[in-house]
Amino acid sequence: MDKKTPPRARRDDSLSRERIIDAAIAILDQDGERGLTFQALSAHLATGPGAIYGHIANKADLLTAACDAIVARAVTPDAPGATPQAAIRTLALAIFDAMDAHPWAGAALIQAGGKMPVVRILESVGRQLGALGVPEAARWAGVCALVNYILGVSGQNAANAQRARTECAERGAFLAAVSAEWSQLDAVQFAFTRSMAGQLRAHDDRDDFLAGVDILLRGLAARY
Amino acid sequence: MDKKTPPRARRDDSLSRERIIDAAIAILDQDGERGLTFQALSAHLATGPGAIYGHIANKADLLTAACDAIVARAVTPDAPGATPQAAIRTLALAIFDAMDAHPWAGAALIQAGGKMPVVRILESVGRQLGALGVPEAARWAGVCALVNYILGVSGQNAANAQRARTECAERGAFLAAVSAEWSQLDAVQFAFTRSMAGQLRAHDDRDDFLAGVDILLRGLAARY
DNA sequence: ACCTGAACACCGTTCAAGT
């Protein structure tokens, strides 16, 4: 993905892919995905909108690159003494927290297919699964399950954080609103969802997220 | 979400929320999400773009509603004699196939938060988890893990199908391209991903998807 | 009450002209 890294030195304040990505992240953090405009971006960089296309292909490319910067920061080298299980839990939590801090990255990451940011996570989880003794033939399914769970739940949580930010004053009020919606569902057709409405308001997102990771790890352990 | 169901009869060919959603699905299936334009939609319905806003709130609302129609068709009532495990596998495959047939729904579903289409899946999985004997306190984590896995992997698969459709002639060529990209990654930093490049090209998406569902079910069974 | 469709305020992207 990163094939056209600029090969030679550049003037101090000249445009660069890196400077553009940093500016994009700053805008995304402040105003969300809708705020990231080539107008806003070029103003932030004190240049014209056309100049940006010298360094990035298009808006999708920019979003994936911004995402990759966030993920690269979150995927730190493994602590030397940790068990594979502990390393996976640490990685999962790092992604969860990064998505919570940069909610726009959740949606972008899921659209990114087999691209760089996802590959980083894949790689890190895959190594630990190897250390865990999962045989090579079964590793693909295990990695898929774990990575998709991590991306899915973190992304969902990020989407909630974003909706809470735009629709309600605070996160608690938002969860209460969804909980109230669920309580008004048909009592027969949606009995289970209604029964979960209370837990939705009370639960701790991070705890529940980790509980799911443990279910997956237990499933893998039960097999091998 | 569906609170303003039209309460009274309407002329045969007059606009209705349902007719709009059907037209939207037809356009999405044919031209993808980028093809769904209020221009194209109103042309398809032989009306002006403004008329649509009498029945739907905005484009996001329309997309969620279209998604819900797809999911509602896929989530069929459980077969009477089936075990909970079998019912969950059947549901998971139905979602997977629906997303594969309507790739745009994958992305839309993930953005839909605690809304109707997701609730349908939540409800169906939750019931089976109850039948499986998972105690109420642990059901939330279990449902989260399963639903997110199903949505995540199906969505990823749908995104691949969509990228394959637009970037390459056929699906095999697309997977080969991603596989080739992975093979060119750094041998030390991305050793695991490189080792998976072969499997990526050879694997059967549906089989691997089901294998992941089984890992989750086994993890839940190991605990309760 | 509902539809019509021109108009509005944007948006991503391009490209001739500058330096």
Next chain:
DNA sequence: ACCTGAACACCGTTCAAGT
């Protein structure tokens, strides 16, 4: 070689005017 910024071809949404 790189930046500039006007211009292009759109887009979702609104709203006065019609029926």
